[in-house]
Amino acid sequence: MANVDLNLLFVLNALLETRSVTRTARRLGLTQSAVSHALKRLRVTMGDELLVRVPGGMAPTARACALAEPLRQALSTLSDVVASPRAFEPSTAQRMFRVMAADFAQFVLLPGLLGLLARCAPGIDVWVVAGALEDPDAALVAGEVDLVIGVPGRGHRLAGVQQRRLFEERFVCLARTGHPEVQGKLTLEQYVSLPHAFVAPRGRAGGIVDDVLAERGLVRRVALAVPNFLVVPHVILASDLIVTLGSRLGKAFEKTWPLQVLDPPVPIPGFTVTLSWHERWHGDPGHTWMRSQVASVAESL
Structure with a gap:
C-alpha cells in the first residue's frame, strides 16, 4: 500500500459511491478510459476485483464494502488537512497570544x-511577558512568544522575523508641579544640572539622551535608574528629579498626578514602536486578525 497513488483512492471512493465508470468519470472530470485504467491498477494493487459488473451497473465486492467507509473518512480527513485554513471568527474563537512588550508599550496599547x-x-x-530580553527576535524564532511590541534594536534581524510600524513617539520631560527650579520651561543649564531619573530596562547606563548631550560635550547626573516606568511618577512627585520619557506616558501621568510636561531643551530624536512576528504565523488567520487589531489600536492613539 505504500506505493498506492492517492489519486487512485479518490477514483475508488467515487466508484464505490456511484457504482458507475461513466458517472465517476463525469464527477472527477476524467475520461471513461482513464477511470477504467485506474480501476485496473487498483485491482492489481489490492489483489481484488473491488467492483464487478451486474445488471444495471457495478457492485462492490466484500473487500470493497469493508473499505468504503474507512476510505471515505480518510479522504475527507486528508482534504481537510490540505484545504485552505478556515476563516477566523473572533466572536467565538478561544485562543491565547503570548506578547512580549516593555511596560511603555503595555501602558500605551493594552487598555x-x-x-x-x-x-x-x-x-x-493575552499573556504579556517582560520585554527586556536580550534578543526578542530569538524568542519569536524559538516560538516562545507570538508577538513582540517595542523599539527595534540596531542589530541584524534574524531570518524569518516580520515587522510593521505601529506609531512614532517623541520625548518630553516631567517635573513635579511646584518644583523649586522648573516652572513651565526647562533650560539646557537646568537640564544638565538637575538630577535625573532614568528608565533602564536592561540595567545599562546610557541612552539617546546621553548621546545627544555628549555631542555637546555635556553630561547629566542619573540619580536614580529603575527597570520600568511604574515608580517614575511617584519618584518625581516626591523629589526634585526630572525624567525624560515618551510623550504618551508623560501626558497620561500629567492627567493623574500634579506634574509638568515640558519640552526637552535640546532636540532629541524620537523613536518608532513596531510589531514583530515570525513568518510561520504570517498567513495564520487568527494571528493575522490579532496583528490587525494591535495596529488598529496604535492608529487610534
Missing part, C-alpha cells in the same frame, strides 16, 4: 486592545 477584545473577541486571552 485599548483589551477593550477591543472584550467587545469583539471575548475568548481571546
